[in-house]
Amino acid sequence: MMKKRERATRTRANLVLAAARNFDRHGYDGTSLAAVCGDAGISMGALTFHFRSKAALAAAVAEEGVGELQRTRAARPRTGRPLQDLSALVLAVAATLHRSVHARSAARLIAEGHVVSDWPADWRGEVEGLVECAWESGALNEEVEPGTAAQLVRHLVAGVVIDARASGGRPDPAPSDFADVWRAVLTGLAAGPPQGTAGPS
DSSP states (O other): OHHHHHHHHHHHHHHHHHHHHHHHHHTTTTOOHHHHHHHHTOOHHHHHHHOSSHHHHHHHHHHHHHHHHHHHHHHSOOOSOHHHHHHHHHHHHHHHHHHOHHHHHHHHHHHTTSSOOSHHHHHHHHHHHHHHHHHHHTOSOTTSOHHHHHHHHHHHHHHHHHHHHHTTTOSOSOHHHHHHHHHHHHHOSOSSSOOSOOOOO
16 A cells, blocks of 8 residues: 555656646647656556646646745745845745746746746745845945836846756756856946946937
């Protein structure tokens, strides 16, 4: 009985992983249950035993991925200094999205509207709260609006997902590359007064 349960657990985990890879690459609509079965090396009967539909499979993938992201948020160090705490949050979430196909797949399924989750609001709210605290404490450049800074963070982390997906899930470019990008953001690009911001003449 124990071996049977262990085998069932492994089968389910393999299906969720295969589904995550397919959802990450092709999205919900571009993923077929047959493709998931083929990638997992598992029969359609075994899949339908564990998941009654593609929607149920997507929900399982999203639950796994969001769980990883939420654990990342909870585990990161906190200093009480808003910019340092924002950096820790951004770097931790970026690393998780780069490393974990479950997390990337969950983000895509949620963005496409196939799975409902509190994660986007939680992530956005925490980023906005830290940026606002940085602005109120004077740690944020006075020329940068909090809303603009929060939007920049979201775009940067979305870029990590795109890079990781384009690399086919390989471990490069490494998260350390993103850390360099993040340092450049905090430092600023211009050596003197900001340039290149003028609109069209």
